[in-house]
Amino acid sequence: MQKIEVFGANKLKGQINISGSKNSSLPILAATLLSSKRVYLNNLPKVKDIETMINLLKSLGSKIKFDKKRLIIDNSKQNKKFASYSLVKTMRAGILVLGPLLAKFGNAKVSLPGGCSIGTRPVDIHLNALSKLGVKYKIIQGYVHATAPKGLIGSKIRFPKISVGATENLIIAASLAKGITILNNCAIEPEIKDLVNFLIKIGCNIKWVAKRSLKIIGVSEINETTYSVMFDRIEAGTYLVVAAVTEGNLNIKNVIPNIIQTEINTLKKIGAKITVKKNEIHIIGNRKIKNMNIKTAPYPGFPTDLQAQIMVLLCKANKKSLIKEDIFENRFMHVAELNRMGAKISTNGNKAVVEGNINFAAAELMATDLRASVSLILAALTAKGKSVINRIYHLDRGYENIEKKLKKVGAKIRRVN
Numbered sequence: 001m002q003k004i005e006v007f008g009a010n011k012l013k014g015q016i017n018i019s020g021s022k023n024s025s026l027p028i029l030a031a032t033l034l035s036s037k038r039v040y041l042n043n044l045p046k047v048k049d050i051e052t053m054i055n056l057l058k059s060l061g062s063k064i065k066f067d068k069k070r071l072i073i074d075n076s077k078q079n080k081k082f083a084s085y086s087l088v089k090t091m092r093a094g095i096l097v098l099g100p101l102l103a104k105f106g107n108a109k110v111s112l113p114g115g116c117s118i119g120t121r122p123v124d125i126h127l128n129a130l131s132k133l134g135v136k137y138k139i140i141q142g143y144v145h146a147t148a149p150k151g152l153i154g155s156k157i158r159f160p161k162i163s164v165g166a167t168e169n170l171i172i173a174a175s176l177a178k179g180i181t182i183l184n185n186c187a188i189e190p191e192i193k194d195l196v197n198f199l200i201k202i203g204c205n206i207k208w209v210a211k212r213s214l215k216i217i218g219v220s221e222i223n224e225t226t227y228s229v230m231f232d233r234i235e236a237g238t239y240l241v242v243a244a245v246t247e248g249n250l251n252i253k254n255v256i257p258n259i260i261q262t263e264i265n266t267l268k269k270i271g272a273k274i275t276v277k278k279n280e281i282h283i284i285g286n287r288k289i290k291n292m293n294i295k296t297a298p299y300p301g302f303p304t305d306l307q308a309q310i311m312v313l314l315c316k317a318n319k320k321s322l323i324k325e326d327i328f329e330n331r332f333m334h335v336a337e338l339n340r341m342g343a344k345i346s347t348n349g350n351k352a353v354v355e356g357n358i359n360f361a362a363a364e365l366m367a368t369d370l371r372a373s374v375s376l377i378l379a380a381l382t383a384k385g386k387s388v389i390n391r392i393y394h395l396d397r398g399y400e401n402i403e404k405k406l407k408k409v410g411a412k413i414r415r416v417n
């Protein structure tokens with residue numbers, strides 16, 4: 001099994017190019033199932049989750065190939081409606097094929113998803129909302145067996161809680177439903193806006209009618225299109241924290257800074273010097289890091305996907321900080337490993353008290369989920385000596401070429417077998 005070795009405590013300087021967004025590419029790939037025309041996608045990140053979604057689409061009968069950096073998807077002969085456990089188990093976004101398969105065929109059998117072990121992560125909101133479009137379902141031996149006897153029919157739906165995945169599944173499904181669907185209390189993450197822009201480009205009729213409300217008029221025709229997915233805002237945020245925690249000096253390129261304004265403001269308050277250009281953010285980490293209380297929230301709040309990374313930074317603050325995790329109930333699995341490196345973090349339910357003034361010590365570590373793994377790399381980058389991070393397949397699910405990108409700016413990091 002592969003590991004990553006980090007020899008820490010040197011300052012990082014240079015430029016990092018941000019890849020395309022994993023969390024945008026996944027629903028867009030699922031949404032291509034609506035089409036029987038060709039779709040050309042640019043800027044997909046080369047990460048494991050995208051490979052898994054491509055394999056899932058292929059198992060459903062999609063013809064997919066890379067032409068240089070562009071992915072060509074041909075669903076003209078796509079005819080299967082069964083998404084197996086073996087493909088959905090590692091990636092929760094597998095459930096996103098349910099909406100488009102039901103919209104296209106009126107029935108589907110999709111495995112309940114896996115993904116990071118950061119909470120129970122049910123799909124009840126997806127299923128209840130789909131049933132309002134006329135879907136009947138049963139869960140048998142880990143599979144959702146769903147049918148829409150009269151096809152999908154537009155409806156008015158209010159999500160009981162903001163859910164990124166349920167919003168995406170419903171937007172995609174409603175795009176081909178008969179009549180009008182109104183979705184209220186939608187997630188408004190930038191990746192959802194990217195999905196909506198993609199769907200509009202293939203001919204769907206979708207409009208934002210209020211901050212968290214969408215009006216979708218079902219269509220029957222889908223166009224051929226070329227689309228470029230947005231930048232990965234979590235990857236960008238991660239490298240901003242890398243600069244802040246290593247007292248580095250980094251230019252983060254290929255981004256749209258105003259999309260990550262919350263993260264930029266947070267890092268400024270903590271003490272980093274940040275200047276912003278059109279598609280670039282320049283950040284210089286400060287030796288003095290100020291403590292801060294942070295709670296995660298749906299966009300435009302502070303992202304849960306950056307909680308583990310910011311925790312590493314707050315371990316170096318002048319005083320104690322508090323972190324409240326308001327999205328997932330079990331997302332502090334990095335804490336035990338960070339404490340093994342010398343951090344003093346205590347948790348109580350969804351709250352963590354993070355003591356400051358910590359110098360991390362190098363250690364052998366075990367990654368537990370995608371963002372937890374990257375937080376261990378961040379801590380290791382600041383620790384003198386050799387740290388070894390095991391189970392890095394979690395990392396490979398969502399970070400493209402992380403060791404290459406960090407090496408380019410001066411980190412001593414390598415992948416070993």
Ligand code: UD1
Nearest residue numbers: 023093121122123124125126162163164165166305327328
């Ligand atoms: C997406 C992101 C993930 C991010 C999360 C929150 C992708 C591929 N993944 O995950 O990186 O951390 O948004 O920003 O885009 N919930 C239910 N029932 C449901 C659905 C969700 O109870 O049917 C709960 C979840 O357990 C969680 C909360 O709602 O506590 C938010 O989850 P959701 O927004 O759906 O996250 P994902 O779409 O899974």
